[in-house]
Amino acid sequence: MTGSDRPWEAGSEPERWAGYFDPATGLLRNLSAPPVSTPAQLEQFENSHVEYRLIGLRAEPVAGSYDLEHVQAIHRELFRDVYPWAGELRTVGISKGVRDLPDGAQAKAGFLPVEHIPFVVNGMADQLRQENYLRGLSNEEFADRLAGHFNDLNEAHPFRDGNGRTQRALWDQLAAEAGHTIHWQAIPNDVNIRISHEARVNNNLDPLRSTLRAIVTDDGLMARTVKSYEASRLAGIDTPTRPGAGSAGTSANPAPSAGYRSPGFDAGRGYGR
Structure with a gap:
């Protein structure tokens, strides 16, 4: 792609932020053919392709040492059918929720600046290596140690x-190699958002630790059952197409909401995404 085909890489921060979006629809630029025109269509398109890739990824994990390159490889595999920037680091600052300031005011709760991402993620990988990738631990010990790394990423x-989906795939791989299974589906999305926010913004990892303790089990019968189920699904699933393509009654493209493209704010659907 040329520079004009990658507008999320060029110009000022607001220009890069706007560059992630299709100006005709207000949606994140994507690889759907035929094009999607509503947020619901994009979500369907994304979910169908990512789920297909996730099943394959669980059957054949991406080799790596849990460093930034490994994280990027997982994102690239999951989203390669969906976004032209799959596997690439974001070029803009993003935030989620708010944090309380000492004067009683509130501010956006930003994630790390882009330039700090490699240092933190590769530092996390070095720590995991020193901890022998959390192997040889009980379920509770594994959950407690995982909480800090989860929060770093x-x-x-x-x-x-x-x-969210990239992180869960990474931790699923780590858990499987250490003899554990993480039952993410047991956490309601609102709980996931709340405990992740509490750990990141308020440096309180206790809710995250207790939740992970509740959903980490040995890699035993349950895990084998899940793998068997996914293998059967993978055997019967076709390469997905965009759900609803060509269906009648599609409305005209809606105008993007006022806050949808606000520079610096992640308008995605939460930590669980």
Whole structure:
């Protein structure tokens, strides 16, 4: 792609922020053909392709040492059918929620500046290596140690979108190699958002630790059952197409909401995405 095809890389921060969006629809630029025109269509398109890739990724994990290159490889695999910037670090600052200031005011709770992402994620990988990738631990010990690394990667939020699913895929791989299974589906999305925010913004990891303790189990019968189920799904699933393509009654493109493209704010659907 030329520079004009990658406007999220060029110009000032507001220009790069706007460059992630299709000006005709207000949606994140994507690889759908035919093009999507509503947020619901983009979500369907994204979910179908990412789920397909996730099943394959669980069957054949991406090799790596849990460093930034490994994280990027997982994101690239999951989102390669969806976004032209799959696997690439974001070029803009993003935030989620708010933090309380000493004077009683509130400010956006920003994730790490882009330039700090490699240092933090690669530092996390070095620490994991020193901890023998959390192997040989009980379920509770694994959960407690994982909480800090989970928070580091969440604080980095390396990508413009898709951070939650990329992080869960990474930790699923770490857990499987250490003899554990993490049952993410047991956490409601609002709880996931709340405990992640509490850890990142208020430096309180206790809710995150207790939640991870509740969903980490041995890699035993349950994990084998899940893998068997996913293998059967993978055997029967076709390469996905955009759900709803060509359906009748599609409305005209809506105008983007006022806050949707506000520079510096992640208008995605939460930590779980």
